[in-house]
Amino acid sequence: MDMTRKGSCINFGNCSKADLKETIELGVTEDFVCPECDSELTEMVGKSKGGKKKMPLIIGGVALVLVLAGGGLIYALSGDETDEFEDLAALASTEQVQQVEETPPVAVAEESAPVPEASKQVAPSAPVNNSSLDLGFGTYKGELKDGKANGMGTMYYSERHLISKRDRQERYAEAGDYIVGEFYGGELVQGKLFDSENVQKQTLILGRPH
Incomplete structure (x- = not known):
């Protein structure tokens, strides 16, 4: 059945x-x-x-x-x-x-661009007044006053060096590192420390020297 x-x-x-x-x-x-x-x-x-x-x-x-x-x-x-x-x-x-x-075809969304790695950042561009100053342990490029770093600029380190004697944490920059920030009378006021791969390592806030 x-x-x-x-x-x-x-x-x-x-x-x-x-x-x-x-x-x-x-x-x-x-x-x-x-x-x-x-x-x-x-x-x-x-x-x-x-x-x-x-x-x-x-x-x-x-x-x-x-x-x-x-x-x-x-x-x-x-x-x-x-x-x-x-x-x-x-x-x-x-x-x-x-x-x-008769149904119109559905539009296919374009493939989005790859997202950059979160750890990497694009370093700020150098200031317009791009003067250069050789300091022995590295090179400063940016605004100058009386032959010293003064204003916005970038400090490039060619060897390991103490960032500032005024830094209580006594932090060092390694060879290939660079700092983008504000300088006053040749001293770092504030900025960001990057390594040679453009990865930010630290944020530095020291204030103006007295």
Whole structure:
């Protein structure tokens, strides 16, 4: 005994099983709905073991049976309703396909540029007054006054050196490091210390010398 029912989904345009005209097979105890979109299925005509065709289940169809007196003949008019239902289903399928074809393509977002590493920063550009001063342990480039670093500038270190005698933490700059900041009378007031890879190491705030 066949314990399954076969049907097809007609929710065209909204269900891939309907668009592919896929045959859906369910047990007789299961709800006769599409497992993808939950729409009511249309039962398909199959063949039994004896080779006879099963009568199609027509949703909403009304069968008018005429009993002819004396002849005992029964005429079922369900065939015309089946054809009408199939025509409506075919029309709905055509309209759904046209709607899908007329849908404008979705714009593909452009690939965003890679995000730079968070640890690396772009060093501030040197000031317009880009005078140079050789200090032996390194080179200062920036604003000068009376032959000393005074204003905004950058100190480049060519060897390990104490940043400032006024620094209570006695911090050192290594060879290849540089400081971008404010200077006064040849002394660092405040700035940022970077290594040779442009990675900020520390923020320095020493204040103006007395």
